[in-house]
Amino acid sequence: MSLKQRDKKHIWHPLTQHKLHPESIAITKAKDCLLYDEDGNEYIDAIASWYTCMYGHCNNYITRNVANQMQQLDQIVFSGFTHEPAVKLSEELIKILPKNQNKIFFSDNGSTSVEIGIKMALQHHSNKGDKRNVLIAFEDGFHGDTFGAMSVSGLSVYNGPFEEFFITVERIPTPNGANNTEVLNQLKSIIENKKVAGFIYEPLVQGAAAMKMYNVRGLEDILEYCKRNNIITIADEVMTGFGKTGSFFASNQIDIKPDVICLSKALTGGLVPMAVTSCSQQIYEAFYSDDMGKGLFHAHTYSANPIACTAALASLELLRSDNIQNNIKTIIASHQAFGERIKAHSKVQSIRQTGVIFALDLNIKMERYGNLRDTLLNFFMSQGVYLRPLGNTIYIQAPYTINQKQLDKVYKSIEQALEII
Structure with a gap:
């Protein structure tokens, strides 16, 4: 039996109406900016798992320090x-x-x-x-x-x-x-x-x-x-x-x-x-x-x-560290360039950015947890990108360790999503 099937027997998930969403994706591993599920799929975690894993998942420096402390x-x-x-x-x-x-x-x-x-x-x-x-x-x-x-x-x-x-x-x-x-x-x-x-x-x-x-x-x-x-x-x-x-x-x-x-x-x-x-x-x-x-x-x-x-x-x-601070500056600049490219799109109502937080509003009315929002979320996952829209708002808040190739894939998935809605 798969993890997601076993999950359904006893687990009550947060922010979930289980009658509408009976299954959860089973993640078996995470490293840096990537999530891996039990079916072998790979996803870029473009929201840092609700803004927590800002230095990447299972960061070696953090886990090594914690492992030492666990012995003390x-x-x-x-x-x-x-x-x-x-x-x-x-x-x-x-x-x-x-x-x-x-x-x-x-x-x-x-x-x-x-x-x-x-x-x-x-x-x-x-x-x-x-x-x-x-x-x-x-x-x-x-x-x-x-x-x-x-x-x-x-x-x-x-x-x-x-x-x-x-x-x-x-x-x-x-x-x-x-x-x-x-x-x-x-x-x-x-x-x-x-x-x-x-x-x-x-x-x-x-x-x-x-x-x-x-x-x-x-x-x-x-x-x-x-x-x-x-x-x-x-x-x-x-x-x-x-x-x-x-x-x-x-x-x-x-x-x-x-x-x-x-x-x-x-x-x-x-x-x-x-x-x-x-x-x-x-x-x-x-x-x-x-x-x-x-x-x-x-x-x-x-x-x-x-x-x-x-x-x-x-x-x-x-x-x-200089490394993370430089990465933050790079992400900010990348978001700004993406915003300039996307803001005139016919399906984009507005864009906004503060630091590494980037958001765009679609000029489409959507329920916060409605069908169209779910369609967008599922589309992003099919593209190997974990983005979690808030109603008609698509936002990015990726780990500071994300590289340019991964960022470009996130941007591309958003641009492709605009063509299917």
Whole structure:
């Protein structure tokens, strides 16, 4: 019996309606930018497996470091204990995070890193005797699948059955340059009339909203006003972090820095799950007290797992290497050239790019998970390319190790797809 047949007996896959999609492709091996299935087919992973394996699958440097760590220390409770990989990782992260960040809180996935950021914002005010119960978030944002993260997410396709259980959130549009004043006035009105604890945002690019990119100046106006009103700003860099926007973090490209930053996905190069929520010293000090109840009571069994910390340390070394930085520049230039070539196509409505993130919108209406979207996904797979359209948006976010021949194959598959729809 094949793997995909055995899979159907017991496994419930994420983001899958199994009555419509009864089978999953069985991947037996992955190396660098390539995936291999049980039938011997080969695919270029053009989305780095949901933006995680940015240094390629089974990267030799990462796996070698992790293998060594596995012989030294595998797992230890992180309440009351510490260890070298965690301490070293905190030091290395602080070196490249925005300068106002000073404390690192470890967890295990992107949704949870956001959950912790939300808790930091709400409890920060509570600890200071200023109870606030409202958060502000952008429309169409996505921050994860746990209840706090769902509450601040604006995509009802994911959240519909649970919305009556959410914490209180006010939503504002993303600024686009033309509506900046209107958005800022809406923000001001909410702050004047509600007890707002924090503002959460995906800086520069909203990933699940089909790589929606928005105006930096408008975001800076929002952040500046939040800072003036003692509202905690939370940058969700789970998707954008670690080089994808052309800088180490998208927040590096914004003058006003967040109080809290949420990180995961590429943190460990895709090898093992891990997340981090960083914050400024000011945030930390609101929890520093003789009162035990004012501490941040959030814990994970695998917090700061030594193996995950080691994978993250190796990934950071690769990110800062000349080789990866040069590759990032090459990918950015290649995307720009492809965009110039494709933007006038009759079936392309628009293109956009931030760093290595490239997206194009088709001038065809499509459901987010509809038949035409599935047709496109299946076509790409038949061409040996793994691209996962978001509705009528086709996007590329390939590993930094992708070569030009592989990139050209990705571009060609998109151009061929335009001829079949």
